[in-house]
Amino acid sequence: MTDFSKYFLMINEDDPVATEKVVIEYTLLKTQGTEKGKIDWDKASMKAKIPAEHGNLNHVCRVTDDKGHSIYIKQAGLETRISKDMKASLDRNRQESEILQLEEKMAPGMVPHIYFFDTVMCASGMEDCSDFEVMRDAMLEHKIFPRFADDISTFMVRTLLLSSDVVMDHKEKKELTRRFITPDLDDITEKLVLMEPYLGAERNNVYPPNQAFVEKELYGDQALHLEVAKLKFNFMTNAQALLHGDLHTGSVFVKENETKIFDCEFGTFAPMGYDIGNVVANIIFAYDNGLSTDDKPFCDWCLKTIRDTVDLFIEKFKKLFDEMATEPMAKVPGFKEYYLASILRDTAGYAGTELHRRTVGMANVVDVTSIKDEKKRLLAERINIFTGKDYILHQDQFCTGSDFVKAVERAKTAAEKTI
Numbered sequence: 001m002t003d004f005s006k007y008f009l010m011i012n013e014d015d016p017v018a019t020e021k022v023v024i025e026y027t028l029l030k031t032q033g034t035e036k037g038k039i040d041w042d043k044a045s046m047k048a049k050i051p052a053e054h055g056n057l058n059h060v061c062r063v064t065d066d067k068g069h070s071i072y073i074k075q076a077g078l079e080t081r082i083s084k085d086m087k088a089s090l091d092r093n094r095q096e097s098e099i100l101q102l103e104e105k106m107a108p109g110m111v112p113h114i115y116f117f118d119t120v121m122c123a124s125g126m127e128d129c130s131d132f133e134v135m136r137d138a139m140l141e142h143k144i145f146p147r148f149a150d151d152i153s154t155f156m157v158r159t160l161l162l163s164s165d166v167v168m169d170h171k172e173k174k175e176l177t178r179r180f181i182t183p184d185l186d187d188i189t190e191k192l193v194l195m196e197p198y199l200g201a202e203r204n205n206v207y208p209p210n211q212a213f214v215e216k217e218l219y220g221d222q223a224l225h226l227e228v229a230k231l232k233f234n235f236m237t238n239a240q241a242l243l244h245g246d247l248h249t250g251s252v253f254v255k256e257n258e259t260k261i262f263d264c265e266f267g268t269f270a271p272m273g274y275d276i277g278n279v280v281a282n283i284i285f286a287y288d289n290g291l292s293t294d295d296k297p298f299c300d301w302c303l304k305t306i307r308d309t310v311d312l313f314i315e316k317f318k319k320l321f322d323e324m325a326t327e328p329m330a331k332v333p334g335f336k337e338y339y340l341a342s343i344l345r346d347t348a349g350y351a352g353t354e355l356h357r358r359t360v361g362m363a364n365v366v367d368v369t370s371i372k373d374e375k376k377r378l379l380a381e382r383i384n385i386f387t388g389k390d391y392i393l394h395q396d397q398f399c400t401g402s403d404f405v406k407a408v409e410r411a412k413t414a415a416e417k418t419i
């Protein structure tokens with residue numbers, strides 16, 4: 001019998017055989033039973049496998065049996081998967097689990113169910129969503145998901161507005177702010193996203209043929225640095241709502257008729273526009289990839305998705321604000337419009353920083369890095385850099401979905417002239 005009363009890393013990617021044994025034992029300990037919320041495992045046929053694809057931080061294992069039961073076990077390690085030098089508090093697993101539970105209440109059916117979480121082993125049992133595809137993988141195959149804009153806008157409006165001071169009781173919100181404080185993970189965002197793409201860093205991953213361009217357009221632009229400095233301080237000090245905190249296409253499960261959002265360990269109280277901007281930027285990465293193979297229907301869908309996501313966010317935000325606002329001062333005429341305008345400004349700003357950091361920072365995206373042809377990759381990277389600069393330098397000018405799309409089109413024209 002394994003002793004699970006003291007933390008150890010049970011998911012060891014170098015030893016799948018030992019991992020399978022211990023994870024099955026752990027799963028049975030945590031979930032076995034027939035009562036509600038438990039799983040009636042067929043012990044003899046249980047398997048525990050480490051999936052090939054993984055996120056940057058944690059370890060996961062999928063447990064199944066031959067009777068159709070399944071669960072994901074996710075565990076935080078002392079080191080992050082992306083780098084042994086990068087540490088993040090083990091408490092991130094509790095935090096992610098609690099945020100998912102909260103999001104399940106705010107946006108029912110839109111996140112995987114958490115069966116349990118365990119603050120000793122820093123592990124959780126999460127609904128198996130392997131009948132979904134991770135959206136980034138689907139984007140690489142240029143698959144189209146017509147309902148994505150509708151679903152993601154619903155998720156963002158509900159989780160962001162309902163966790164803001166507009167709706168949530170202020171004392172309850174302050175309690176949550178205390179519970180979901182994530183210094184290590186915030187620090188990663190503050191450096192990787194909101195500093196290093198501009199000031200430069202050893203660990204940046206710049207595509208060598210684009211080095212001079214990056215130095216001029218990102219490292220050498222003082223006006224850009226000033227705007228990013230403001231965005232960084234806004235991120236660090238404006239506890240506007242409980243964000244997902246890492247809302248890229250690798251954090252989204254998709255299938256034809258359903259969308260689920262996962263992997264919210266970067267969840268923190270910060271400006272709403274950070275989540276919305278991340279979605280916009282990551283659809284642009286999918287567009288870049290579509291462009292590299294001249295897949296016009298897919299590129300058109302990406303641009304339409306950006307437009308619809310922003311427009312539906314605006315429409316649903318206004319409606320939910322009217323229905324749910326509890327703070328008397330938020331109901332003062334004109335406040336809703338003022339508040340929404342600031343969210344859209346932030347959306348543009350943080351879409352810009354996500355575009356830049358995924359192009360030149362430590363954590364690139366496969367949508368771009370998998371483009372083999374040098375000129376096509378340069379085109380993709382420069383579209384990201386120009387679009388991001390437009391968003392950051394002219395944040396006030398992005399008030400509708402179409403404004404966001406036009407910047408991509410302008411950037412494409414400008415980028416083509418540089419190659």
Ligand code: SR1
Pocket residue numbers: 055056057080082086188189192246363
């Ligand atoms: C050290 S983690 C690098 C990146 O991966 C995560 O998904 C976040 O986006 C983070 O910035």
Ligand code: MG
Pocket residue numbers: 055056057246251263
């Ligand atoms: Mg992640």
